Amino acid sequence: MAPISLESIVGALPTTDSWGPTTSTETTLNGVPYAPFSKADKLGRMADWTEGKDRDRAGRTQYNRNYRDQQAYGAGVPNLFDVEKNTDEATFSVVDNTRTVRSRGFGRGGGTVFRGRGQRGGTAQRGARGAFQRVQGRGAQQQYDSRSGRGGRGGRRFGWRDDKPQRNRDASVNVKPEWTMLEEIDFNRLLKLNLETSDGEDLDSYGFLYYYDRQYDKQPGAKTSEKKLTVVERAAYNVTTSHDPIINELAEKDEATIFTTDNILSMLMCSPRSVYSWDLVILRQGNKVFIDKREGSALDMVTVNENAADAPLETSEGNKDSMNSPGSLMLEATHINNVFPIQVVTESESAKREMPNEHPFYNPSEETDPPASKAYKYRRFDLSLERDEEPLHLIVRTELDAMVKNNISGEDQFLTIKALNEFDPKAQGSGGALDWRAKLGSQRGAVVATEMKNNSCKLARWTTQSILAKADQMKLGFVxxxxxxxxxHHVVLGVLGYKPREFAAQMNLNLANGWGIVRTMADMLLSRGEGKYVLVKDPNKPVLRLYDVPLNTFEEEVEDGLPVQEEADEE
Known part of the structure; x- marks a missing residue:
């Protein structure tokens, strides 16, 4: 066979200038109906075959989110792809017209079910669980369903997460740009801490106490037990750690490493229960740590229904009743707790117990009102661990409000006195509280249980303060x-007494967890150098943040005499 040359191969190739099929001048759209479209339409939208499906009985085009970006170009041109409806369907009829009668029952898919597994949105629909009916006036009924909202199938799902109002609370203190965040601690980590400590030891006591008036222990809720809450002018003090002369003396004597007050310490120990924002100022000087608060701190205010599922709303959140806003309720509750302990004691100079030392804050030459019944006990707790080379002690200033004679032994017992307040059981933010006037006498357990749920943080702090002071009883007034x-204007409906540790067990309060939180914070601070630190509870998250701040923070003054922080808050 003769060899094939390259020239023969090249000569066999087509003589055209390009590869591929031959081009044609004819178009494939000739004779085919054409629908106008916009050049901005996505591919596949030139011919919409689904338009006829989105028309309701009235002929109006319904909204379809799958076609919400459809262009309006060419909307007025008749659709050439519409197929004429077949009129034969008008002659169609169902052969079997018998009505199915369903028996009334109380099981799944039965008739009117008020709890458990029932029907979706009432008796006209089927399926669902957890539906219930609310009967209105004149025999009308309105159905609610936990899965599909109000009545019927479908609709948006309203669960407890959706129904809960979205809160955006403000922080108790403005974080400045020059502050450096050192730690961010989640509440879940704090709940896992644990430290067993002793009951503490008394170092010294100051002040005096009057006896508690037992007339307030009459049957709570009874009309005869109601007493008007009166304002008695007495000198009361809430001195912070760094301004306490007794704590400064104990620090100079090197009696402990950490110093604080029961009001501040209880907030730190019960921090996982808190919802509102708060802050602490911590000063590290040498090997000493002072846990303090700033002037006008939120720790001085008594919260109301802080832990309720529907906590009181701010006026900015749509609350038209400013009297029942969180700020107004705090002022009201704080006033009640300042007045109530003074009213329920019997002031008698002959029946009065003086402590070994005089009142540390009262100065007769400057005060015009006599001092209130109050005893200050400075107590020391050991927070040491086995691995510690040196012991770690904490000194806390605790407070007692009154004393009472034991009915059996006749000995004096120390009391702490606090007051719960009711504002309006029908108002927003009441947390489903019972009417105290009607239920306190017959259902006091239910009333207290509701308060434990709605005011978990507040009651936990009061109980912790009573245990720190080693009080024999804690009196709770219902105002x-x-x-x-x-x-x-307020009335005292009654007073109930509890042993602090038993009350702590009822509300599942673990003191060992609180001491573990204190020890963890102490390790964080002692591992750092001298300076000032601020611990802030996030206003909207269960998180604590520790900041390193300049030494002059909260101490600078402006021209009008207001602290810098307060001026920023007013703006």
Missing amino acids: SRANPKDNN
């Missing part, structure tokens, strides 16, 4: 408004 629409 309500004389008129729900008036927050200036």
